[in-house]
Amino acid sequence: MPDWAGPVFRYVVEHGLPFTLKIAGASVLGSAVIGIVLGTLLTIRFLPLRALIRLYIEVWRGLPLIVTLFLIVYALPQTPFHLTFRPWVGAAIGLTLWGSAQVAEATRGAVESIPREQHEAASALGFG
Numbered sequence: 001m002p003d004w005a006g007p008v009f010r011y012v013v014e015h016g017l018p019f020t021l022k023i024a025g026a027s028v029l030g031s032a033v034i035g036i037v038l039g040t041l042l043t044i045r046f047l048p049l050r051a052l053i054r055l056y057i058e059v060w061r062g063l064p065l066i067v068t069l070f071l072i073v074y075a076l077p078q079t080p081f082h083l084t085f086r087p088w089v090g091a092a093i094g095l096t097l098w099g100s101a102q103v104a105e106a107t108r109g110a111v112e113s114i115p116r117e118q119h120e121a122a123s124a125l126g127f128g
Helices: 005-041 047-062 065-078 087-112 116-124
Strands: none
Touching: 005 047, 005 087, 047 087, 065 087
């Protein structure tokens, strides 16, 4: 191993790893919570709400992740609202937006894959 690799590795582990874990933890938790709620709401019959959620999902799933991160970190401070975030917070927000759209679509598909008979059986047993 080269002489320079030791200090670089130590720096990456001491400074990079904590931020990576913060970003990953926040985005996974936020994506799961928001995505499950949105995916469940997609199964109801209220069309305006479904249309708004579909728009959210299509925008965040269709936009490349790197573009989302650049927009949040670099473009939002240029808006009239001057929204600025620390880079790791911006990364967590971008990953949460993208991940929640993925989880919402997976949740919708999972709920809709349950056969009608199973819904009727649950209703008969008082589960909804």
